[in-house]
Amino acid sequence: MYKITHEQNELIIRFEKELVDGETLSRFLNHINLQSMLKKTARSDAGDRLRASSRLAALPTGISLLREPTLNKGSAFTLEEREALGLSGLLPPRVHTLDEQVQRILKNLRTQSTDIERYVYLIALQDRNKTLFYRVLLDNIEELMPIVYTPTVGQACLQFGQIFRRPRGIYITARDKGRVAELLGNWPYNDIRIIVVTDGERILGLGDLGADGMGIPVGKLALYSVCAGIHPSLSLPVTLDMGTDNARLLNDPLYTGLQHPRIRGELYDEMIEEFILAVQQVYPGALIQFEDFANRNAFRLLKQYRDQVCCFNDDIQGTASVTVAGVFSALRITGGTLKNQRFLFLGAGEAGLGTGELLVSAMIGEGLSLEEARQRCWYFDSKGLIVKDRTDLSGHKLHYAHDHPQVAGFLEAIELLKPQAIIGVSGQPKRFTPEILEAMARINERPIVFSLSNPTSKSECTAEEAYTWTDGRAIFASGSPFDPVVTHGRKLYPSQGNNVYIFPGVGMGVMASGAVRVTDEMFLTAARIVAGEVAENDLHYGRIFPPLPRIREVSQAVATAVAELAYKQGLATRPRPDDLQAYIQSLMFEPLYQDYIE
Template identity: 70%
Template sequence: MYKVSHDKQDIVIRFEKDLADEEVLSKFLGHISLQSLLQKSKGIGASDNIRSKTKIGNFPKNFDLLRNPSLNKGTAFTIEEREQLGLSGLLPPKVHTIDEQVERILYNLRKKPTDMERYIFLTSLQDRNKTLFYRVLIDNIEDLMPIVYTPTVGQACLEYGQIFRRPRGIYITPNDSGKIADLLGNWPHKDIRVIVVTDGERILGLGDLGADGMGIPAGKLALYTACGGIHPSLSLPVTIDVGTNNETLLNDPLYIGMKHPRIRGQVYQDLVDEFIMAAQQVYPGVLIQFEDFANNNAFNFLQKYRDDICCFNDDIQGTASVTLAGLFSAMRITGGSLADQRFLFLGAGEAGIGTGDLAVSAMMEDGLSLEEARKRCWFVDSKGLIVKSREGLSGHKLDYAHDHEPITDFLAAVEALKPTAIIGVSGQPKRFNQAVVEAMSRINERPIIFSLSNPTSKAECTAEEAYNWSDGRAIFASGSPFDQVVYKGKKFLPAQGNNVYIFPGVGMGVMASRASQVTNEMFLAAARTVAKEVSETDLRIGRIFPPLPRIREVSLAIAVEVAEIAYRQGLASVSRPDNLEEYIAGLMYEPEYTSYV
């Protein structure tokens, strides 16, 4: 058997006797195409060995092959493959192309009555034929993104115990203390580059869903592949299940997690610490993305680990980056610079404070001092406007507590502060009501209204409301998708400020450079890159993010910028290729069938 590893831009083939079948799979379908592998390996006598080794040994055959989602091609197996791999008679006689298979999948998708049924159908496809799943998803990303991720994934997490079919990642509980490395070693793929981990306590705007939150890391990693080109065998979803405080789940006989109240304190901290150490031990240099942890834990873990391991928090840094990208695009419409703005956030949690911090960094690049930049960011939380005179403030909120009389009402805060932009990250629906939008439209010629809470049911306002109440002048973005809006004969295509514009490209840039850390400079660069990819045509129809069908181009551009920063800051652990963009493009996974004979 063989193992393929990158050494700068060269391919080194070395044979090992003890590699598992799944290792053969992940390398055979590795993150460069087989054709590229064969071309690069010319002159070292490896090509014939690669071809021959796929025909012998323990390569799956018969039903084992058909039941392997990473290798299965279904009716696309050729006659020769069927004969040599023991598939003759096990499949219908017609050999289909992947395009014909895609047509069948789309036909069946259209017949499903609800988005939830479409979600179940697509995840079942992923469980039986990963290549076909990603071909369908990439080619239809705009239509299917709302199915495989927000808003449908939120409903999927709410019903996860009822719709559970097959395990999709690693579950870690307090009972596994002392043996987490062994658990991670049970995963069939041994070359893991990206882990998305959650403890399920703050799933989207839906709250504590415990182990049912696994739908989030699984969904995020599907987008890493579809949008960022990271091969699916290089990623691993993880859920740390320490219980739940959700009484509905505790009383649900179909709940899949630990049925006790959420464990906190030192036991919880020790479990997370062990996971971090075990991940580094089993998968050295792996990128860890924290997802949907409660506010305090999210900030604490990021602060604790960010300087020692390669990690980031998507709710804090990814959301900040995509929001800032939207603001950069909005500046192209309104004129002026970021330093001229005044931002009012509804919500002072991970997304809000994270965006404030990144916006401050950007404004400091424009010449403002730290204090001046922070004074342009104001926050309203559940108790009202965050001001210096409020007692009991702690943590990150203190940085944004300014001198002002207390205000408990959001509309009153808008009237008093006269912001150029309101940014909703509260998880509280309908808080941007008609009075708020009309006030913003009176204060600003082009009011910036970002309703970013997910899923759609938690949005602060809809696209239609924002355009109607602002007389068509709002610059609008949302966390979940909204349909086209027609106002007074003008068509608007509302922008979705989805983190998918950010984290797949950042992850690919980190992976390509083997960066030891993920820095704020990378997220600032990602935001600027996304904004640059928005065309004037996009802006004219109200879209301040690039069209989703271009997401892989955008991710590639981000990956190049992120890798450049890694090399410039001395964080990269592999030599810089001569042509970085070409190198990263060559790493991007394309879901195509490969001949096995």
């Protein structure tokens, strides 16, 4: 049988990358000299067919092609392709269209009895046919986003050892010290533009899941492709397995990671540093997205590396950006100005403090001083209101420790501070009680209530609770999706404050411009763009984020603005296109089958 050479395998990889720039298969195969790679020795029938059409020489054939998810079309291979590529007899006789395949997937998907079963089904599809996987997601984003990401991805991480089928991404452990670059080099693609990395210590609101947290970077990168059109071959999920302090996993024979307590201190920092340096060596210029690191590491790692390499922390900066976007949209309903709002956060971790920092930047832009802006943001943590008299504060919390008597109860804090907005980022369910919601409705005509903790089981309140206890007047957003609510004669559509409105567009903008750094201004710009994409009719029905079916359009707008800012700030390394928006659109991966025969 015809054997695929190393050079031809390299051409397959190049073919994938060329698609990112909008080049079709035929154009790609026409501009490279494949004929010279064909040996003159005897071939099988498959080899003869390949010689007759040199454009096909870069492709694997037969069962190997069907097992290559980036190239496989399944029953959509045409009769001509089946003959030329040695597929005759290996597929059912009927040729199906991509749309018909999508129908089959959806029909089977909807017969699954639980969301975790639907998740497993979709991941299995990704393993065998990536084009079909992304087509299904893109065309049904509102239905399937909760399956491929929050809240179902949380359950998938909890059960990761049970549902594990095929490996995805790169795993790095402390025993790999000194050879991290070698491990990164084992990835089959050598042009990586975006890396999502986690150490699994703070997976959503679920805590330390160690190596089982790999579902998060895998899910995030799928959203990069679906929402911003970044070709899957340009991205790499990475898990740094530094152990786990989760007793259940340490005793679970199905756990996928090393069963030892978490490594901390000097060795941990050395592994992080080696990983950062290895990325610069193996994939120079790649954007690194930190995901689900614990508070103890998230802020300090971002501070340490943000001015050295192209990186950001999605839990700090991405969450901040989407939350501020929600605030901007909410102010279109209330009619107020940002600098006159008072925000009370329940929770003072990465998401809350990151949002406070971005709000402060926005308020400074409206004329407030740094101190005045910080006075508009208040925090309530596990020990009460954060005030100057407390002696247990450190880090970023100190920036928001105001002169005020200590307050032990969140309801009491609301009554005293009279905030226009409460923002839940505590990871503690049901903390926004009826009494708290009633108080917010009494103080404000249109109270802003953001219940952002993930997954759904950790939400501070549901959409129905928020609307019910505020007489339908709350401007509500949540971290996980909720169904529409009918209350007080109105049907309201609660918004999900999902980072997917932000990070895919930011990543595309950074990639398109070749930005060497990611700045806070980029995230503030992204927030303004997202808020501006919300239509007046959306606001009328309670939506403060654009409908998910428009996510590609929104991501393109974010990417264009971020890239524009990169050029303005002198951070871009790629020549500026005459039409930046059109250029970014040309980079967007469209999940459609390529014709392998003209």
